[in-house]
Amino acid sequence: MSDVDGTERKRPNILVTGTPGVGKTATASLIAETVGLRHVNVGELIAQHKCYEGYDDALDTHVLDEDKLLDLMEGIFQECADEGMGIVADYHSCELFPERWFDLILVLRAKTDVLFDRLTERGYGEKKRSENLEAEIMQVVLDEAKESYDVEIVHEVTSNTVEEMESNVERCRLWAEQWIANNS
Template sequence: MASLTAKTRSLPNILITGTPGTGKTTTSADIAEALNLKHLNVGDIVKSEKCYESRDEEFDSYILDDDKLIDEMEPMVEDGGCVVDFHSCEMFPERWFDLVLVLRANTEVLFDRLTERNYSEKKREENMTAEIMQVVAEEARESYAEEIVHEVQSNTVEDMEGNVERVKQWVAAWKQNNP
């Protein structure tokens, strides 16, 4: 199969990543709607296509089968025009994405969001630590070309709306450079 490149796609693929609770799904859905792109919520794909090996009951999460997930998603992203939403990014091939947006949130905001989701104390603490230690941001920087990775704040509705506007501008520029 030919590798995915911007030259073979008429629309870009965008990855929205960040610690759970940073607003990935809301931001991804808003970007997809604003630009008429497909929103791919990886968590939903993992569940619906059973792309997991087992379940971690302690953290109320799935242990991913990365290979199955990649095989499932490859045909979804190959033509471009997707906004992919997931809290982890290192398993996705670099060739899939033209823009990687890492959402960041202040610890007070994140704590409240995770508490509202009824995360256990242990799961909330793990995610708070991951955000403080910039785990997802570092993972993105190590996995993708520096020029496509951008960290943005996602604390307020205004932040999220601003992020959608930035991505709209970026997509317009991408289209001009990739006719």
């Protein structure tokens, strides 16, 4: 696989995506640790570098400055490639990222009762919690991933329990080992 500047990459890049509360950050962090990739929490990156254009009171969220975020991430991808390192990024949306960035898209799914409890624990208000539950029921993120990337690299997995998360991490480890073997 070629990198942003056309050089061959030595490590894969993975995107872990899904509705808020499905376990993206925990899963991505474990994948990074297990596989030896750099974890990029896109939400933290956005906050840290103020990649937003304003605030939407009705949706209770910042309005993303996609250009600023993508420019910032392009630099991170290049830096990691120069170091022979791969990335595992996590974010609740995926259609904004260039298809060439990722070798695997992992879409985490959770049952609505599990998701409801997780979002309640986070202090989500009724409106925001309902919107996210509806998005999960309607499989918005999964459909977005399938429309934005080659369906061969999009994998839907459940993330209701710690055991499922550990299984997902192990599957990614095995997949990454095979990717490295195939691309060395």
